[in-house]
Amino acid sequence: MDRPQDMALLRFRNPIKEVDFFSQNGRRDVTEAGAGVSSPTGHQEAEEDALARGGASVNTGLYLLTANSQASQAVVEEEKSKHKSQFSALRIELNRARDENRRLRSMLDQLTESYSALQSQLLPAVQQKEHEIYRWQDGKTSVARQGESSAHQIMEHGPARMRMIHENSEEGHGEHSSSLNIVSSDRGIIPSADTQLSQVDGSSENPKLTQETSSTATPSDLSSRRARVSVRARSDAPMISDGCQWRKYGQKMAKGNPCPRAYYRCTMATGCAVRKQVQRCAEDKTVLITTYEGKHNHPLPPAAKAMANTTSAAAAMLLSGSTTSKDSLVASANGFLHPHILHDSTMATLSTSTSFPTITLDLTQSANPIQQLLQRAQMPFPVYGLPQKLPSMVGPQTLQHGPRQQAVAERVSAAITTDPNFTAALTAAITSIMGAPTSTTGAGGSNVASAGAHMVPGSPQLPKPFTTFSLH
């Protein structure tokens, strides 16, 4: 045995002794250590004890050295070299992973950069698309949204918009890009929107000429006045005060109604195509039914603007809705109508029972119209819904038609009643009615015509408008 080996043995032994000496269990360790040299069995016990006490890192080399064998040293060297090789392998692996990480990071940076570039391109594109959609929807509903504008504006510009819509539909080369585009209707409702404008722009010089014009009008011209807006209001007056001048040109006994129907023509301007019919309701003679038809070709006084706004907005809505073919309207309505207006369908109802669509605004039912209208005005438009509840005022005639037409009527009426502009215009109209001076000759002497036999002389003429609309 060499001296260095002995020294090595001592070096290995001493630390154990010192450690064992100052350790908590030194006394036992010393005893065991001393015994371990002489007793292999004791050494084994010490190892197990150390393991049991949690001393996991037992220096096996110590025991090997303690064993003082050449083979043990070889094993240690082998272990060291193995660990070295493992370490170097791990280091290589680490470097490789580092390179991989660097490469992935660069790829990620590239992807992020590309994503940012694409996003910067996509955002404007999406915004442009949204803008186009908005313009398209605005174009569709713009006519109905003109309720806030003056009646004159409606008369002047509404037609242009309608014409534009119509032309767009026709310029589609027969292919309608959307179900909302105007298509030909078997009832010629579309032409009505178009020709109604022509009536406004090019009107005859006097009623006679107007009659001649109407008599020689094309079928589309004849249908131009097919869209009607009927207003039901409780009033003892022969006519509701709408601010316009009217001349009575006829009176007929309508079938099924003991009260005669009076026909009036607007005389505020020569050639004004607007006419209206006034008739008392057969069931309730306190209800006055006024049906407006046509467009004014002249500026309206403020008193007349409100009602004109109302009727024009309703008519525009009706026309815009009716100008779609029934199929496409149904299809489009299914996609646009919103359930929340199901409960509002009693306010305005539409009827396709007659040869021309008529919207009836029923102001006879609820007690606080303004409040309801204000509530309605808060509704977003166009939140179309698919009404499931039948309008309360839909008459039996409407019910005679198929559920499809009825559904169309309900949807259009629902669209009308949820249009805040329309309701705002209606609010103004009701306000004007309620606040208008009552006279048999109309507000400000504008209503010149008398109402005929059914009028109630001396009765209060302030209508009692209420908020429920109905379409007939």
Next chain:
DNA sequence: CGGCTTTGACCGGCGC
């Protein structure tokens, strides 16, 4: 006398 209402006649659409 002009403007309006009245009212019977006429016309066209629609259903049978």
Next chain:
DNA sequence: GCGCCGGTCAAAGCCG
């Protein structure tokens, strides 16, 4: 084809 019905015309009358 005929009749019904809604809508309109137009002459007569009324009114301020």
